[in-house]
Structures are given as C-alpha cells and as structure tokens.
Amino acid sequence: MKLAIASDHGGFRLKEAVKAYLAEKGLEVLDFGCTGTESVDFPGYAKKVGDAVNAGEAKLGILCCGTGIGMSIAANKLNGIRAAAVGDVFTAKATREHNDSNILCLGERVTGEGLALAIVDTWLNAEFLGGRHAQRVNAISNLEAELC
Template identity: 45%
Template structure:
C-alpha cells in the first residue's frame, strides 16, 4: 500500500464505531506505515457509540477536501455506508474483496471504503484497501453513468 505519486502524502480520513475498532486500528496502522497522512475521527474506545457520528465526520472531511479518501468501519460496514452516502458527493462502498475495491473506484469513483469488522478479515480488508487506493477512476462511459446518479439539487 503506497500513496499515489502526488506532491506530498495523501490524507485519508478514518473512523468507525466500537464494533469496528479492532479492524480500524489495523487499517490505520497500515496506512500510516505506507506513508499516508491519517486523520483519525475515532472512536478509540470499546465503549458503545453511534456509527453515524463517525460516518458524518469522515464524509465531511472528504467533501470539504481535507482528505482525499475516507475509510469507515462498523460491524457490517452497511450502516456506516448508508450514513456516509447521505452526503452529496460521497460515494461510499462496502468492500469484501480487492476486486470490488478496484471496480468501485474504476467504475463508480467511490471515495470512501467501508468495511465490516464482523464480516471481513484483516488480510482481506488490507488487500481491498490497497486496491481501492491504487485504482484510478476510468471516466468515459462511467462518468456519464456517475452523472446520472448525482441528482440535481
């Protein structure tokens, strides 16, 4: 896992709830070791918290350009993905494989990777995150389709 060739390291916003904490910690450490700048929005405790709070903070960081991409982790990845996708301009996808990660970046220009700590093991999540960050949006016919997803305000 390495940052793309841009001036300075990419910033990745990360967050998750108590169920996602163990996997979030693994992903966060791998990102930092690979040279990414990581902005941690929590949680950093096993105390019960509400996943939408973290989805909204990470989504805002990506929307506002304070982070290039986001990573969110909860028990299944589903709830946190739904909360993140409530934000205009956010395209969050739950990932279970490197193939899904490559395709959601290449075809959907996804900007937040979501993981379920109870459904996806650390090795698979690390591989998927690496593929997610290494894949560029293809544009072309996919850009046309993406424009159809974005509803007018």
C-alpha cells in the same frame, strides 16, 4: 495522500489495524474516532469522514463498523459521497474504477484483517476510468441535486 478514517465500536479494532498499515505506507491519516470498543452510534462518525472528504481535508475516507453496511448507508446520505461497502478485492477495484467511490466501508465482523488490508491496497491503487462511467457518476450527482 491524506485519508480520513473513523469507526464505531464494532469496527474499532479493524480501524486501528488499517490506520497503522496506512501510516507504515507513509500516508497521512486523520482519525475521527471512535476511541474504543464501548458502544457508540455510527452515523456521526460517517458524517465526520464524509465532511472531511467533501471539504478537501482528505482525498478519500475509510469507515469501519461491524459489517460496513451501516456506515455506507449513513455516509451515502451526504451529497458528494459515494461510499461502498466492500468485502473482496474485485469489488474494491471496480467501485473505484466504475463508481469513483470516495469512501471505503469495511466490516470487522465479516472481513479478516489480511483481506481488509488487501482491499484497502486495491482500492487506493485503482483509479476512476471516466468515459461511460463518468456519465453514470454525473447521473448520481444529478439525482442528489434533484432530491436535496
């Protein structure tokens, strides 16, 4: 599986840890930046990962910032993206199973590395359940089409 990953300065260290962890698991990771802890604006990085997911260059994406919230807000502005800011393993599983999330957003300042890696594992191993959940995901897509 190929994954797209990016961060801003507030999530850089967590991005690097997640990227190394994924590489150890044999997954291909496309890193869209940033490259250090010097201040950068996160929306452009969210767009790069969202575009890679939408274009099929990566199956899923992971974004890291200070809280995960800013990245999720920015990524969710892109049609076809269902980004979820996650801070626990239950939510990681539920957002894949129920919402078919395609981008995971993590917060370096609020989630320790060990928990973040457990969240990543849970999210990657969960699968969309479809059924009644598909109707809701389709409703989100219809809402996007209506608004754009």
